[in-house]
Amino acid sequence: MTSDLHHLAAAYALDALDDQERIAFEAHYPRCEICSAEVHDYRETAAFLAGAEAADPPADMEARVMEAIGRVRQIPPIVPDRVVELADRRAARTRRASIGAAATAIVIAVVGFAVALRDSGVGSDIEAVFEAPDAVVTSLDGDGGTIQVIWSQERDQVALVGTGLANPGAGRTYALWFLLDEGVAPAGLFAPDRDGVVRAVIDVDDIDGGGFGVTVEPDGGSPQPTGPVLYAGTV
Amino acid sequence: MSEMDRLFRRRGPLRAVSTDGSATDELASLLRAAGRGDEVAFRGFYRSVVRLVYGTVLRVVRDPAIAEEVTQEVFVELWRLAPRFDGSKGSARGWTATVAHRRAVDRVRSEQARRDRDERDAQQSAVAYDSVSEEVTDNLDRVRVRAALDSLSDTQREAVSLAYYGGHTYREVASLLDIAEGTAKTRIRDGLIKLRDIMGVTP
Structure with missing residues (x-):
């Protein structure tokens, strides 16, 4: 693999990286101002692509979800240390x-x-x-x-x-x-x-x-x- | 420029997040309340985004039974992660779509890996990358996204759709289109930049 990490933000935002590149990019972008900004923008853009596919779920989904979350503990918030x-x-x-x-x-x-x-x-x-x-x-x-x-x-x-x-x-x-x-x-x-x-x-x-x-x-x-x-x- | 594109452009750029008329802030505050363990708020959040989540997951995984299962996993994950939602890093809607798409892609890739292992059956997944434009709907979101997608070059649209809706890596996109990996990456990137600019996404 010879990809330059800085050019992976778009593919990353579409979940289009393989595991190796994803791990490498996830370690890189939070500390890179340009890549962070690009990931933000591309994710918001991807949300439009998602919204274009909106569809009605089965009617009993809500009850199943609410029942399921009742059994799941939430992770603690990040406390600045x-x-x-x-x-x-x-x-x-x-x-x-x-x-x-x-x-x-x-x-x-x-x-x-x-x-x-x-x-x-x-x-x-x-x-x-x-x-x-x-x-x-x-x-x-x-x-x-x-x-x-x-x-x-x-x-x-x-x-x-x-x-x-x-x-x-x-x-x-x-x-x-x-x-x-x-x-x-x-x-x-x-x-x-x-x-x-x-x-x-x-x-x-x-x-x-x-x-x-x-x-x-x-x-x-x-x-x-x-x-x-x-x-x-x-x- | 297509008729759709002209109509769209006349409307001016979109706001960054809300495309269904609901207040963006409201979604974020529901999520923040859910992050404090408020199940009633989470139910409100669920109702606001469930069509987005289920539709995206269904588009990627294709099988309605699997889509139901994955959608439920996505909401459990959103509930679990809600205390870490940070509105300064992105919209609630963007965050939700990210979690949903990632989970759907994880499912198709692990399913594919299992199939490859078990059967050595290199089944080409059939991807109707142009079916977005086949959908006829009065949903404003779809109209806008369709207009935006229409403004991409054919090759950009193909690459973005295969990656996002098809759940493929850019390397797989390159292989499916018989183009160089760098070319696939560039088409995806250029396509997204154009979509971003048309949709008016701002930091």
Whole structure:
């Protein structure tokens, strides 16, 4: 794939990208002013195309829908979190450079696992990735939860710390992907615990990715993403 | 310029969102109330957009039974996501159409993938991309969109329709039309830009 991300807004708004390009574009456009504006306009335009097809549904649809929503919990609203923003900005500024102890502490505090991290084997592994001189922290935005990805190319390791992750379902697992200019590459698989918490360190290939995306895949993973992108963020 | 196009242009550009005369703000406030768990507001929202949702889904998936199922999923999803609706990022109607179309496309693509796997039956999905213009209706929305689509070049209209109504990726559009992928992408983009300008979509 050699597509320039900036030219994908129209096809994206029509859901006409394949999964790889969609994931890459979804990681890109929220931080690109031009692409964001284009996505907005093209989506409103697409809504006209939708409106042209308006048709009457079966009469009992309303009752079924109202019954169904009564059983569904709504996701929480996004609460601006200045600490996360701070950590995010700092991570961006210190890209490919040492984050330092202060930022490490902030990120750990953000995800609220300072104690747990020290008390578990995984925690010390995560701290080791944090403390790598080239560690880069990326916040992945998504619905429901928060995932911080700490990536050290020197160690070829990614540490994941997240909360609020939905159960992926039986026979399914979370998958982390590197976002590249020309698509995605698999980074590894991970699973949250019963409380929707993930703390994991994954050994990864030496890849120069520009961000990360998360999907849910069948157990054992997939060569390419098959599920919708649930979380994404750029380094 | 077609007769339809002339009539349309005389009317001047449309407002960005509301094409059925209902107040845009009202739809957004129903959605915001629904986001606070208000089921009565959600019912009002449902009634305002259900024809849009069901019609779009039906157009893409084709099968009325599947369309019913997907439409119900779309509304459950809209309910679930309502607390995250952000009016500053787009209209309630645009957001609704986005969720509905995405879900319909997901369904046809996973269905297609399953069929490919199970049967190796590379069934060409028949897409009547020009059937929009076959529909005769007094619905103002349709008249306006038809006029706008009429103003596109044949190749642009074909590419946009295959992508949106056919639920195809631009790569599939390229393959169906036997053109380069870059050409398909450009036709879709140029077509949408023209539609956007005619429909008067503004940020």
